[in-house]
Amino acid sequence: MITYDGLFIGGTWAEPSDPNLLDILSPHDESLVGRAAQARPADVDRAVAAARAAFDAGTWPNMPPAERIAVLRRLNALREARAEHIAAVITAENGSAGWFTRAGQPSLSRQAAAYLKAAEDLAWEETLAPTDPAATVRSLVRREPIGVVAAVIPWNSPFSAALAKIIPALLAGNTVVLKVSPENSLSMGLLADLLAECGLPAGTISVLPADRETSEHLVSHPGVDKIAFTGSTGAGRRIASIAGQQLKRVSLELGGKSAAIVLPDADLAKFTAGLAFSCLLNNGEACIAQTRILAPRSRYEEVVGAVKQVVETLKVGDPQDPDTFVGPMIRRDQQQRVRDYIETGIKEGARLVTGGPQVPAGLERGYYVTPTVFADVDNAMRIAQEEIFGPVLVVIAYEDEDDAVRIANDSEYGLSGGVWSADEEHALAVARRIRTGTVTINGAPVGFDGPFGGFKASGIGREYGFAGLNTYLEYKTVTL
Template sequence: MKCYTHFYADGRFLECTGAARMALISPSYGTRIGDVVACSAHNVERAVHSARAGFRAWSASSIDERRGALQRLHHELESRAAAATHALAEEMGCPTWLGRLMQLPMPLKGLQFAIEGLEQVGWRETIGNGIVERVPAGVVVAITPWNFPLHQIVAKVAAAIGAGCSVILKPSEVAPGAAQLFMEAVHACDLPVGVVNMVWGAASVGEQLTTHPQVDRISFTGSTDVGRKIMASAAQGLTPVTLELGGKSAAVLLEDADLDAAIPAVVRLGMANSGQACVSQSRLIAPARLVPEIVERLRNAIASWPLGDPLEDATRLGPVATEGQLQRVRRMIGRAQEQGAKLLVGGAQPPAGLGQGWYVQPTLFGDVRPDMEIAQEEVFGPVLALLPYESEQEAADFANATRYGLSGAVWSRDAERAVDFARRMRTGQVVINGAAQNLATPFGGWGLSGFGRENGRFGIEDLLNYRSLHGAA
C-alpha cells in the first residue's frame, strides 16, 4: 500500500494532519492500492504563509536565476521519467507506451519553452515619459487534474517560476505519484524556501485556497462545472483566474482530405489516454457521400487499439481513471443510443476478459446529429461521434455547434483551403493536417472551455501585472 502523507512548505516535506484519508484505487483492478492523507486547514495556512515569504524573495530574482531554476528542474524531472511512467500506469491507467511518448516528453518540452519564453517576454518598455514594467503577480494557486498530471503541473509551476511568482500546487489525489515525484524534483533544485509549495485535499482545501486573501492568482485545469465554482469563490476577493476547462473538439474532413493519413490520426487523438484529454477529438465531421468508406476505415483503425493492463507494453488502451468516470461514460453511451445515434463499434458492456477495473470498449457512433448529447457534451472516454455533412458551410456550422472552444482539426490536401476553414472554427487552437503539437504557442479556450493562456512566454505573461512609472523615462 502506498501512502502519501506529506505536504510541502517552507522548503521541506511536512506531515499532513488532516482527518480525511482519500483512497487510491487501481483503475486496472478496482482495488485499493493506497491512501492520500488530506491537509488540515492549519497545513494549508502554513503553505500560504510559506508562499508569501517565497514570493518576497523570488519576485526580486533575475532572469538568469529563473532560467537556472527551470533548467535544474528540467534535469531533475527527466531523471525521474521511468518512475513517473510507472506511477501513471498504476494509478490512473495510462499505458506505458503513452507515458513514454506523451506524458513525460510534454512537460519536458514545456519546461524548455518556458526557459526560452523568458527571453521573449517584453519585461520593460518606454512610452513617452513613462516606463511600463511587467512584474510578478504574487502568490499563485495551481489546481491540476489527473489526466495529464505532470504536463499540467509543469505548465502552471514553470510559468510561475518564470514570472517571479511563488506557487501553491494542489494536485489531483487520483494520480498522486506524479505530483510527489515532481515535488521531489523541485526539492532537489535548490530554490529559495517557499517558492513552490504543495498541499493535498478535496473541495474544502480548494475552497480555502481560492478564497484566501493572501492568494493573488488562481490557475485551474479541470471540468467546466468545477471551474464555475472556483470562479465564484475567487470573485469574493476579485482574484483573477485562469481556467482551462472541458472541450468537445471536432476533426473536420473536407472533401479532398487524405483519408489514409487522417483516419488513423483522428482515432489516435480520440482514443489515446482512453479519451481522457481536454483536446480529445471526439467529433468527426465528414462528407456524407464518404461515410461508408470512412466507417470501414474507422472500424479497422479502432481494432488496432487493444485494451489491457497499462503496465504491459503491448497494451494500447488502458482503463479510465475512476469508477465515477466509468459510470459517466457508460451512461452517455446509453443516452446516445436512446437519442437515435447508431452504435457501430463497442458499447457500454464491459469488454471481454476485463471484468475487473474501469475498462471501456473503444466506441464509435454513426448517424449523430449536432443536437445530441454525444455531440454536445464532453465524454472523457474512448468514444467517437461521426457527424455527416452535405456542404462545407454545414461542416463549419457543425464544428461550431457546441458551447466549447478548446481545440479542433481540419484535413484537406489543399493547405490553403485547410487554413481558410480553420479560421472559421471558433476554438483556441486548430491542428491542420495532423501537424505536430507546438507547445510554444498559447493554449487555452473560448466559451465553456475557459479563458487565459498557458505555454511558453504566454503562460509567463498570464502571471504578470503591468506597472507604469510616469516621469521615470
C-alpha cells in the same frame, strides 16, 4: 508500494493535520499502488502563509530573472533524469497507457523549453519612446509577479498540467500553492521531491493533494492573489465566481467537445493513421480529444467504416502492457459515467457502430470501457454536445463546407479541433473559420511556443510560451 505520509508545504515535507492516509488503487485491477497524506483546510492555511511570507519578504520575487531561469532549468533536468520512473508511476495510479505516459516525457521538456525561452527573451523592464517628439515624459514599463498563485489541476495528465502552471508562475517571480487531485498523490509526490532538490527558496512552493472542498478553501483564501485552474467547465464557473467576488486574477483551461472535419478530398488512410492520437489519446480522458468526427455526406459510410476498423484494432487492457493503446478509466464512477453516456446515445437513436455499454470481455475487474463509435448522430444529441471524457466517438454527416463549419462551431466549447484535407492551404482556410483556441491540420501535434487555451466555455486565458508566461505577470508603468 509507494507511501507519502507527509505534505510538501513551503518546500519541506511536514506532518499533515490529518494523519490518515488515502489508499491509491490501480484502475487496472484495483490493487493497492500506494498511500498518501491528504491536505485539509488547516494545511492550506499553512501553505498560503508560507507562500505569502516568501512573496512579501523573501528573495524569489526580486531575484534577477536569469537566476530564476537557472533554477527552473535545474528542475527540468531533474525531471528528465527520472522520466521513466515518473511515467511508470502515472500509469500505475492513473491507468494511462504506458505508451502515452512515456511519450509525454519529451513533450514536458519542450513545454519547459518554450517557457524558459520566453523568459529569456522577455523585456522585464523597458522604456517606451514617447509618440510625441515634443513630450517631456517617458514611460518605464515593468513586468512584475502577481503574488501568491493557487494552481489547481486535474487528474488526467498530472505532470503536464502541473508544469504548465508552476513553471511560468515561478519564472515570473510568484510563489505557488499547487493543489493536485487525490488520485495523483504519488506522481505529484515525485514532483515535490524534484522541487525540493532544484534550489527554490523556502516557502516558494507547496504541493497539496486534496479533495474538492479543500480546493475551494484554497481558491477562496484571502492570501491568494491569482487562481490558475484546469478542469471541468462546471468547476471553472464556480472558481470564476469566487475570483469575481474577490477580484482575483484568474485563468481557466476547461473542457472541450472538439470536431475533426474530414474534407471531401482528405486522404482517408492518413486520417485513420492519425485518428487514435487525435481522438482517443489517454483513454479518451483528454480535453483536447477530437471526439466529434464530421464527414462529408458523399463519403459518410466510407469514413464510418474506416473509423470502426481503427477503433476495433486498438488493444484495450493492462496499461503496463506495451501493446495496450486504451487503458481503464481513472475511477469506477468515471467508468459508469461513460457507460451511461453510451446508453444515452443508444436511447437518442444514434447507430451503434462498434462497442457499447458492456465491459470488455476479460476486463471485468478494474474500470474498463469498450471503445465505442456512433454514427447517424445529430449534433443536437447529448453525445455530440457534452464532454464524455472517455473512448466514445461520434460521426456526424455534413452537406457542404459551410455546413461543416457551422456544426463544428455549434458547441458551447471551443478548445481544440482539426481539419483533414489533401490541400493544406484549403485546410488552413477552413481552420480560420473554426471558433476554437487550437486547430491542427492533418493531425499535426500541438506545439508549445504558441498559445494554448479555449474560446467560449472552454476557458479564459492561455498557457504555453510567452502568452502563458504573461498570464502570471502584472504590468507597472513608471513615468519619468
